[in-house]
Amino acid sequence: MDDLNQLQEQIKLELIAARDPEALEQWRIKYLGRKGLMNNLFRGLGSMLVEDRAARGKALNQFRQMVQEAFEERQQALKEAQLQAELAAEGVDVTLPGRRPQLGHIHPISRTLRDIYRVFSNMGFQIYTARDVETDEVNFQLLNFPKGHPAREMQDTFHTTVPDILLRTHTSPGQIRAMRDYHPEPIRVILPGKCYRYEQVTARSEMMFYQVEGLAVGRHITFADLKGTLVAFANQLFGEGRKLRFRCSHFPFTEPSAEVDIDCISCGGKGCRLCKYTGWLEILGCGMVHPNVLRNGGYDPDIYSGYAFGMGPERIAMLLHNVDDIRYFYANDARFLPQFA
Numbered sequence: 495m496d497d498l499n500q501l502q503e504q505i506k507l508e509l510i511a512a513r514d515p516e517a518l519e520q521w522r523i524k525y526l527g528r529k530g531l532m533n534n535l536f537r538g539l540g541s542m543l544v545e546d547r548a549a550r551g552k553a554l555n556q557f558r559q560m561v562q563e564a565f566e567e568r569q570q571a572l573k574e575a576q577l578q579a580e581l582a583a584e585g586v587d588v589t590l591p592g593r594r595p596q597l598g599h600i601h602p603i604s605r606t607l608r609d610i611y612r613v614f615s616n617m618g619f620q621i622y623t624a625r626d627v628e629t630d631e632v633n634f635q636l637l638n639f640p641k642g643h644p645a646r647e648m649q650d651t652f653h654t655t656v657p658d659i660l661l662r663t664h665t666s667p668g669q670i671r672a673m674r675d676y677h678p679e680p681i682r683v684i685l686p687g688k689c690y691r692y693e694q695v696t697a698r699s700e701m702m703f704y705q706v707e708g709l710a711v712g713r714h715i716t717f718a719d720l721k722g723t724l725v726a727f728a729n730q731l732f733g734e735g736r737k738l739r740f741r742c743s744h745f746p747f748t749e750p751s752a753e754v755d756i757d758c759i760s761c762g763g764k765g766c767r768l769c770k771y772t773g774w775l776e777i778l779g780c781g782m783v784h785p786n787v788l789r790n791g792g793y794d795p796d797i798y799s800g801y802a803f804g805m806g807p808e809r810i811a812m813l814l815h816n817v818d819d820i821r822y823f824y825a826n827d828a829r830f831l832p833q834f835a
């Protein structure tokens with residue numbers, strides 16, 4: 495059967511040389527076609543001695559099966575190669591590993607804002623948004639900061655080229671906007687938003703930052719309501735069992751005014767680096783709405799009273815997450831933000 499072994503070599507070499515469907519078809523006709531080599535070999539059986547025929551027939555059958563299988567294998571390989579070539583022509587490499595999409599996450603300040611919204615919404619406060627671009631009148635004068643008032647010194651201002659139009663330095667002007675909008679209904683709102691100050695940027699102050707203002711106006715609203723609301727707020731945001739300290743302070747638009755501290759969330763009041771060894775952390779300013787401000791909002795201070803408060807979400811986020819530099823929040827440093835994912 496040496497002839498078959500030799501043939502096998504030749505057939506396989508030619509099969510490998512068939513690199514496209516047309517060449518493969520030529521090959522098929524040559525070896526497996528009706529008038530092809532394989533059929534010729536079988537025809538040769540007829541002229542053989544009867545005693546040799548059985549062995550030759552068996553060998554030929556095996557040979558044919560082998561050739562048939564080699565053909566099908568090659569046919570499959572060419573199909574795959576063609577598919578790959580088509581994909582490559584389209585510029586798609588389906589063997590590349592998939593790219594995992596980067597999932598974003600909420601900015602830590604947005605998260606803090608949402609936490610604040612949730613706490614106040616649960617207490618029945620609505621969210622009221624006022625404008626970032628304000629007039630000198632609403633940002634200052636109607637809040638009891640007349641022109642030249644020394645308290646303006648604390649709020650270095652970005653003015654525009656239009657006289658008396660500025661970027662709000664705090665969210666308190668929203669009090670006037672809300673009162674004029676709601677008048678004469680009672681009010682219970684928080685006013686979140688961006689504020690702007692022409693300040694040296696430091697670890698403790700940015701030029702742009704958020705504030706969340708609170709305002710309640712109605713009949714018989716007292717300082718006790720303010721205290722109760724802020725105690726409930728602090729316990730929900732910073733954890734149950736918080737102690738609050740109201741320190742006398744001054745703001746032109748509230749009277750009386752106070753600043754509020756909570757017992758240090760890091761040391762519990764014993765004194766540590768975070769609270770600068772005082773045991774207390776300042777979280778907001780507040781007070782009873784000044785009669786002039788009520789009047790400027792359209793409410794008669796003889797009938798109505800109100801309280802207001804204002805807090806800095808960046809400062810609250812810094813306390814909650816132990817961040818010691820406000821600039822991290824807006825520097826978009828990819829090493830900082832993912833920590834809040």
Ligand code: DAH
Pocket residue numbers: 663664665666707708745748778779780781802803804805
């Ligand atoms: N507007 C004040 C500021 O930016 C913060 C503030 C203090 C708001 C007392 C208030 C308040 O509503 O009652 O410094």
